[in-house]
Amino acid sequence: MDINEIRKFFPILDQEVNGSPLVYLDSAATSQKPVQVIEAIDRYYREYNSNVHRGVHTLGTRATDGYEGAREKVRKFINASSAQEIIFTRGTTTAINTVAVSYARANLREGDEIVISYMEHHSNIIPWQQAAKATGAVLKYVPLQEDGTISLEAVRETVTANTKVVSIMQVSNVLGVMNPIKDIARIAHENGAVMVVDGAQSAPHMKIDVQDLDCDFLGFSGHKMCGPTGIGVLYGKKNLLENMEPIEFGGEMIDFVGLQESTWKELPWKFEAGTPIIAGAIGLGAAIDFLEEIGLDNIEAHEHRLAAYAMEKMSGIEGLTIYGPKDPAKRAGLVTFNLDDVHPHDAATVLDAEGIAVRAGHHCAQPLMKWLNASATARASFYLYNTEADIDRLVEGLVKTKEYFSDVF
Structure with missing residues (x-):
């Protein structure tokens, strides 16, 4: 990877x-968007803006080809067995909510169990809380080890014959932990449960093979993987999706509408009511082309190098706490941290004054913040366009932040 050449696309x-x-x-x-994605969306609006599926005119056909072509790109990207297993959504949140409403509420009964972990994003907590309330199911949490990782022993102790759903993120957006999804899925299936994967932080950064993982559902978002906002994907095994009811109703998803009864189209369209996110899907397809040209293996290796470099450099700052595994080999390309006696929002504000953009807050993971005994943290997350020089700037900015607040107080 020539990072300087890649950066020119952004x-x-x-x-x-x-x-x-x-x-x-x-x-x-x-993530930021490369010109290839920006131009693909611009080209759609300039040259063949039209609704999909419904029209027989040329623009409609081109729009349909672009939209359904993007679906096929997604299928190949995650190695799904059929394009019917690829449903376009607004993002990971909508994908998980669809499973929690359409699948879980129809299949869970009082006393059944839903298993998640303490590290989950709110989008993988609240839908299951609501599903549990609606069905009488019990929501259980896999405990974390001291370094924030999940042990398979803890999964085996938490998942039982009463468990019907296991839903775990593949990569933590706070700890950078990479969870053993394939092994967790095997444990879930041994107990008769379905495996749901939050792939928001994994799909942009590493190869995903849903058939190898043997997950039953997977959700991810386009905007974190060089694509536009407002587009995401729900993957589901065909036999499960076929037996699920839509959660939105209206145009496009119907087969026949009568005065009292209606029937639905086949997969995947029964889950895509109304005019779909056409430009978003086309932009996501362009993002997949871009990422695959560079190579997901190359991107993952680059981010691991950056994470290791950041851990080494940041560990030298006195009074800085890094959360998650200390071994860079066990974490993805992000580092979450706090400076002693400096609120993360204040740290992020000072860094911004130096032109450095980091995240500060609870990162939509309040149960994890409680487990970490922190009200909030700061987070630096890396992607294919970042360099060691960026991390050097971050370290310099953190040193200035510490000096500034030492002088103030």
Whole structure:
């Protein structure tokens, strides 16, 4: 990977913020977009903007080809067995909610169990809380080890014959932990449960093979993987999706509508009511082309190098706490941290004054913050366009932050 050449595809990075060159370290929240994606969306609106599936005119056909072509790109990207298993959503949140409402509420009964972990994003907690309340099921949490990782022994102790759903993130957006999803899925299936995977932080950064993982459902978002906002994917095994009811109703998802009864189209369209996110899907398809040209293996290796470099450099700052595994080999490309006696929002504000963009807050993971005994943290997250020089700037900015607050107080 020639990072300097890759950076040229991202025009937003070529600017100054508060008088300094921008260092963007918030890709876990949303990634930047390459010109290939921007131009693909622009081309759709300029040249063949039209609704899909419904029209027989040329623009409609081109739009349909672009939309359904993007679905096939997603299928190949995660190695699903059929394009019917790929449902376009607004993002990971909608994907998980669809499973929690359409599958879980129809299949769970009082006393059944839903198993998640303490590290989950709110989008993988609240839908299951609501499903449990609606069905009388019990929501259980896999405990974390001291370094924030999940042990398979803990999974085996938590998942029982009463467990019907296990839903775990593949990569933590706070700890950077990479969870053993394939092994967890095997344990879930041995107990008769379905495996749901939050892939928001994994799909942009590593190869995913849903058939190898043997997960039953997977959700991820386009905007974290160089694609546009407002588009995401729900993958589900065909036999499960076929027996699930839609959660939205209206145009496009119907087969026949009578005065009292209606029937639905086949997969995947029965889950895509109304005019779909056409430009978003086309942009996501362009993002997949871009990522695959560079190579997901190359991207993952690059981010591991950056994480190791960041851990080494940041560990030298006195009074800085890094959360998650200390071994860089056990974590993805992000580092979550706090400076002693400096609120993370204050740290992020000072860093921003230096042109460095990091995230600060609870990262939509309040149960994990409680487990960490922290009200909030700061997070630097890396992607294919980041360099060691970006991390050097971060370290310099953190040293300045510490000095600034030492002088103030």
